Amino acid sequence: RLLSDKIASLIGMSVGVQQDAYTIILQIPYIDRYYGSITRCIQELFKTEYDLSEYIMKSAIRFGLFRRRLIHVARRFGALRKNVDIRSSEIRRIIKMLYDTVVFKEALNEFITKDLDLDSLENFLRSIRNNSIEVVILRLNTPSPLTSLALTKLSRKLELIPPERMDKIVLESTKVRLLEEVRVFACLKCKQWYEIARIKDYVHDLRCKFCGSEEIGVVACRENEITSIIAKKWKNLSRRERRIISRLKRSRDLLKEYGLRALIAMGGRDLRMSDIERIAANFKDINDDFFKAIIETERRRLERIRW
Incomplete structure (x- = not known):
């Protein structure tokens, strides 16, 4: 991955990468045009020291091994049902659902400590830098026997995944995720009780x-913010604290009117109260269409945030 990133930066185009225990295959566009620059890039890469831990932390989601680890941890935590069959290529659409959650962080920790051998890799790269191991670049007219075998194995991996199967996986994951989302619950009557749950x-x-x-109102905020509001007896508040109270009151009203539908929708990421009200009002039952509406609203909100 590090090698493909460096080459991609050099030529200004995406570089595909596939690897197994014995081979690394880089899919480089216009390789003839950039051959000289690419070979120099490879040689320089092996001669340069890198912070591998930092690179892996930033790039883990692109590793197939990490995606499989994420699935395993998600099932263990209950974020994915154990009877749902997921292949590595299907996890891409649900990574963002678990990103920066406890599940994701635990998967990353286990990936680094259990799945990787960074010490051996660093020793290998150090041996190259010390010239104990020589890197030889060969340009052949036809693939070598080992390359032919690797290309054959690669072709067998390519398969089409039905979109409806991906949608089902995302749907089941979302059902679990929404219920696992943590929010601040606070009483608007006694104004003393709150709980993070x-x-x-x-x-x-x-x-x-x-x-x-x-x-009871429900809001996504930090604990020190709600404790500050209570300590001030809900008076003389900052603008941020006033916004939190406004959201608590609005959520209370929605909970009174729509009940469980509103509560589940409040687990959605970056949803406005107007989004939550619209979803809760449009469905009388909590069914697959209800959860699909939340997924679609989250997607639209994410697009607006990006732009």
């Missing part, structure tokens, strides 16, 4: 544990 912890009984009121 998962959405699924309050799907059956959403009441204040101090006064028993159902005047």
Whole structure:
């Protein structure tokens, strides 16, 4: 991956990469035009020291081995059902669903500590830099026997994945993720109680544990923000704190009107209250179409944020 990134930066085009335990295949466009520059890039790469840990942290999602590790950890944490069959190529659409979550961080930690051998790799690269190992670049008219075998294996990996199968995987993952999302629950009556909990912890009984009121609001904020509001007795607040209270009140109203539908939708990422209200109002039942509406709204919100 590091090699393909360097070559891609050099030629200004994407470079495909496939690898197994014995071979690395780079798919380089217009290789004849850039052959001299590419060979120099390869030679310089092996002579330069890199912080491999930092590079892997930034590039892990592109490793097939990491994607398989992510699936394993997601199943263990309950973010994916164990009976859902997922291939490595199918995980791309749900990586962003788990990105920067506890599941993702644990998968990254296990990937680095269990799946990789960075010490051996660093020793190998050090041996090249010290000239203990020589790198030889050969240009052949036909593939070598080992290359022919690698290309044959690569061709067998290429297959079409039905889009409907991907959609089902994303749907099942989203159902679990929404219930696992953590939010701040706060009482708008006694204004003393709050709790940081998962959405699924309050799907059956959403009441204040101090006064028993159902005047509960739900918001995504930091704990120190809600404790600051309570400490100030909900007065003389900053603009950010006033926005949090406004969202708490709006969410309380939606919970009263739409109940569980609104609560689950509040687990959506970066959704506005207007988004949550529209989704909750459009569905009388919590079914696949309900979750698909949340997925689509999240996608649109993400596109707006990017642009």
